[in-house]
Amino acid sequence: MATSDEIFQKVQAALVDALGVEDDEVTPEATMVGDLGAESIDFLDIVFKLEKAFGISIPREELFPDDILTNASYVKDGKVTSEGINELKKRLPWANLSNFEQNPRVQDFGNLLTVDDLCRYVAGKL
Amino acid sequence: MQRASSALTREHLNGSACRRNGGLRFPNGIWPLKVFGMRWFWIDRFEKFVSGVEAVSIKNVTLSEEPLDDYLPGIPHYPHSLIIEGMAQTGGLLLSEIEQFQQRVVLAKVTKAEFFSIAEPGDQLRLTAKLIGRQPEGAFIEGTVDVGPKRLAELELTFAILDESFGKEPFFVPCDLLRILRAMKMFEVGVTQTGEPIQIPPHMLAAELADLNL
Numbered sequence: 001m002a003t004s005d006e007i008f009q010k011v012q013a014a015l016v017d018a019l020g021v022e023d024d025e026v027t028p029e030a031t032m033v034g035d036l037g038a039e040s041i042d043f044l045d046i047v048f049k050l051e052k053a054f055g056i057s058i059p060r061e062e063l064f065p066d067d068i069l070t071n072a073s074y075v076k077d078g079k080v081t082s083e084g085i086n087e088l089k090k091r092l093p094w095a096n097l098s099n100f101e102q103n104p105r106v107q108d109f110g111n112l113l114t115v116d117d118l119c120r121y122v123a124g125k126l
Numbered sequence: 127m128q129r130a131s132s133a134l135t136r137e138h139l140n141g142s143a144c145r146r147n148g149g150l151r152f153p154n155g156i157w158p159l160k161v162f163g164m165r166w167f168w169i170d171r172f173e174k175f176v177s178g179v180e181a182v183s184i185k186n187v188t189l190s191e192e193p194l195d196d197y198l199p200g201i202p203h204y205p206h207s208l209i210i211e212g213m214a215q216t217g218g219l220l221l222s223e224i225e226q227f228q229q230r231v232v233l234a235k236v237t238k239a240e241f242f243s244i245a246e247p248g249d250q251l252r253l254t255a256k257l258i259g260r261q262p263e264g265a266f267i268e269g270t271v272d273v274g275p276k277r278l279a280e281l282e283l284t285f286a287i288l289d290e291s292f293g294k295e296p297f298f299v300p301c302d303l304l305r306i307l308r309a310m311k312m313f314e315v316g317v318t319q320t321g322e323p324i325q326i327p328p329h330m331l332a333a334e335l336a337d338l339n340l
Binding site: 017018041042044045047048051052060 | 234235237238258259261262263264266284286
């Protein structure tokens with residue numbers, strides 16, 4: 001069983017490789033989009049690198065709940081409803097949604113994921 | 127002998143074509159290749175092709191190629207960027223073949239491109255592309271380029287598979303792509319993961335017959 005340090009180091013290496021950032025930029029609190037500059041195609045690259053590094057399979061919907069964020073029953077006026085938030089919590093138990101819940105604009109969801117979230121997600125797969 | 131660069135016409139079929147494996151083959155084994163505008167083929171042919179797993183292509187570098195003239199005058203060599211493109215073509219076709227060449231695959235990101243030397247006139251590059259991961263939206267290829275026993279480059283490429291939000295038109299006319307793939311010997315060396323020969327997709331054969339008004 002990998003320790004949390006080992007998981008972080010492998011996640012850090014994948015992000016350094018995929019995003020061309022420095023080791024010290026990849027902190028647990030860093031957001032993937034805002035702080036590390038990840039773009040949509042980078043996420044595909046990161047997924048492949050994590051799958052290889054940890055020997056796991058990462059279905060897209062586990063990391064990117066597009067179906068929830070585009071479902072009219074869970075989104076009203078550009079914001080995720082309370083039912084939608086519940087669905088997100090079920091789908092992404094590893095993600096910290098506390099800040100997002102305060103103003104759950106769909107457009108902000110993309111910048112929610114942090115390095116720590118990614119580590120927790122991977123740990124749950126091992 | 128039929129030159130590879132001439133257009134395919136009905137005259138070529140004039141009683142000499144025969145059907146084989148559901149397709150058309152000329153008695154001399156040479157397929158006419160229709161050329162559209164600028165050539166953008168940076169591999170010459172496939173040497174190995176295992177569906178969904180690995181493709182090995184060959185690229186012969188020759189002083190007669192224009193890119194060698196201007197890239198670095200006085201030091202003719204084959205540009206690294208075109209080697210990357212050759213790997214993108216090798217890996218892109220490896221990926222496209224899985225879905226019978228009906229998905230629109232584009233090179234989205236050069237994750238890694240490390241070169242250890244330059245490719246010079248007379249070199250034969252051997253490009254090996256391995257499919258490492260595949261998702262509905264894209265795929266990841268690891269590639270190596272060798273000249274004989276010498277490693278020339280190591281590459282990692284990310285491909286995107288475009289959905290209909292990017293339009294519906296195919297990137298290639300199916301019958302033209304089929305002729306290019308034949309010229310590259312894909313269907314001569316290609317096998318499935320269990321070792322059977324890969325087949326030409328029926329939609330490409332149908333498009334070719336329609337193009338020939340047959």
